Amino acid sequence: MGEGARRFADHPLRTAALHEVHARPFHMIAAPRLVLHYAFMTDAGEADAARARLAELCRRNGLAIPASDARHHVVPLLGGFLRWESHAEFTTYSWDAPRGAGPLPAETPFGEAFEPPGPLMVQARLDLVDDLRPPAEILAGFDPGSLAASQAAGGRALIATDFRSDGDGFTRLLIVDRGLGPQEAGPLAQRLLETETYRVLAMLGLPEAQRLQPEVRRIEEQLVADTARFRSAGGFASNRALLDDLTALAADLEAGAAESAFRFGASRAYAEIVSLRLNAMDEHPLEGYSSFTAFLARRMAPAMRTCATLENRQQDLSRKLARAAALLRARVDVELSQQNRALLDSMNKRARLQLRLQQTVEGLSVAAVSYYVVGLVGHLAEGAPLLGLHVEPTTIEALAVVPVALAVWFLVRRIRRHHSDGAGEE
Template sequence: MTANGNTGAGHVAWPTHPLRSRILGEVHARPFRLVQTPRVFLHYAFETPPAAAAADRAFLNAFCQRHGLDGPGPERKVHQIEVNGGTLRWEQFTEFTSYTFDVAPRPGAEPFQPVADDPFGAGFVPPGELMVATRLDLVPEAAFAGDARGPIGSFEEVWVSASQVVDGTALIVTDFRVDRDGRTRILVVDRGLHARQAGALVQRLLEIETYRTFAMLGLPEAQTQGPVIGQIERSLVEISREIRQTTGLEKNRKLLGDLTALTADLEASAAASAYRFGASRAYDEIVGLRLAAVREEPWEGYSTWGAFLARRTAPAMRTLQALQDRQHDLSQKLGRAANLLRTRVDVELEQQNRDVLESMNRRARLQLRLQQTVEGLSVAAVSYYVVGLIGYLAKGGHAFGVEIDPGVLTAIAVLPVVLAVFLVVRSIRRHHAGEDHG
């Protein structure tokens, strides 16, 4: 019983987050293996777009079935099988897939001698374009007992980087160069590694080689985007010079349109490179973490791996950061220039609108005066017709026995008629004016 009176298994009935098992499994997704010396590792990493990743998973499932083994299924990101006398490990990452095959070397074979049999022959289907090809040989220190040059003999000495790692229990050597088989070579000399230490060291070294290669993918992108950013900067300088000299609404509108086009080009450039630059920096950080984990120490005056990679990859990472800084600064400058032009255009539009309103006011005053003139004329005209009608009535009065002098009656009616028509017209005008205000 637990403290609250429930049985320990009561949580089984609780609702479980759908991602819980996936998150817990991720912690143990890529465990270190126990590795016995000597051992040969062939490691390949391929850039794999999503469509190719699905095809590669199908290929591996079919490959496993042909050998009577279980495949990775639809979800697993790491799968390991025993095949061709060794171990094949498949790992699928966000943008690349790696295959690592390890096997015991032939008895008495020197480092980097051909492997008798591996699964990367004619039947192997690569999941994408090859980025990393590495061979790592884990050998005992006794293998170099009679060799004057020792572990360095397998490399071009001028390029060699060598370090003692894991508290001096291993020596790691490489020249980071591609051999005639198209692979970089890494030699690990076992000076007392435990099997678990050996597995962890090998995995970290292969990760360093993989991630440092993918980290460098950002450099060509930066070299491509650099001229684009330079052209935008030059165009901005020209537009800024024109802003100081240009007047008039249409010219300022054209400059604002040019600035908007430059901003769109810059945003397109930044969007195209943002993922690549971010991924490169993330890979470079992983390389640094892996180097820190192996605890390098200098060996016989040779450059350590960390020192070599710092000389080669650090400038590339600074180039990426510098280009992103230029993109950010340029975006701010474009924004400030666009705001300045928008303010100028708005002011000119307000001036133009004010001129239009003044012109409309002048026309309205003229129309009012014309209307008043027409109203005066209309009062006279209507009064004339009304007085005329009264005159006609006076002339016909004798037919009803009423004798009235038409001229006298007409004269008498003029002022009252004019006044009455004037009042009626004014009342109508006020009514219409009230409707307009309403």
């Protein structure tokens, strides 16, 4: 663009997105070449520590230092290249150099003073050679029982491995140059090492599946038993206990699923990467030998299916437990509603009995109060002669019974109505 091009504010992730396409670039190599490759399982802290140690190594040897947030770094070293890469859960070190190169610094993974950032997972040695001998002679040093050999790069290379560790602990990989150019040999070597790395990491899901299988089987069997109990269960207490059992089973299942979710997802992703790398190598079968694709499909596919099957069983079992718990919870709610209704009916009966008792007490209280009031009237009548009245007290008492009883009854009723209205307002 011209000098007058406008400059806009960059998105915070723009630089990272632009540079990601250039991450982990291939570099050109030519036969004869030796590549040593390590992969260590690391968490975020261990990966940061590995980056710091690599920076110190580069500083002491006058090499470019990785950035504080770098996830890959390549430096020239002793006629070859030292490559460091940090991934989500592992860190890799690779060193390639012409055969016969001198010893690497002791602080590298290939020296005695190296401090591994985590447990070792992959250790591979790749040899890129020129060899015009027949394949049978070239491959004689591999285990024929697990040998995989193919043509790659349109027939311009022969690749082979037996996926076994040698006496030094390395898995041996071989590339025979049959017309490769340096721009093809580098990518092919890197893809072959990535295939070895990711096929090992993909297999980590199998032990996790094998560990969880007995627990999933136990939950399945317990669900069958609880379902049978659910069909014949009666009463609130038994249904409530059954609901507690189902809830405990669901908690156990979800705990196992949460623990294994990352591992199964990672294994699935790694297996897909292996497939992509094999396709990128343009592999073709070599007569008389199993190809990489066929060998790994025969070994990896059952393991990946085991992981996928267990993951599906977990998901299916989770849905079944949720449905069973929902049905049982509905039954418990219905039974609880019935109990509440019976309790309300009992409370209503007690309220009616209490009302009757109250009315009876009120009637007796009217009679008792009237009796005492009439008695007071009779005592007053005894004092009538003092006022010049000659009336029999008994006559006055008899005449006062009905008016007094009515007055007391009216007063008691008014007091009860007043309390009833006050309770209603509250």
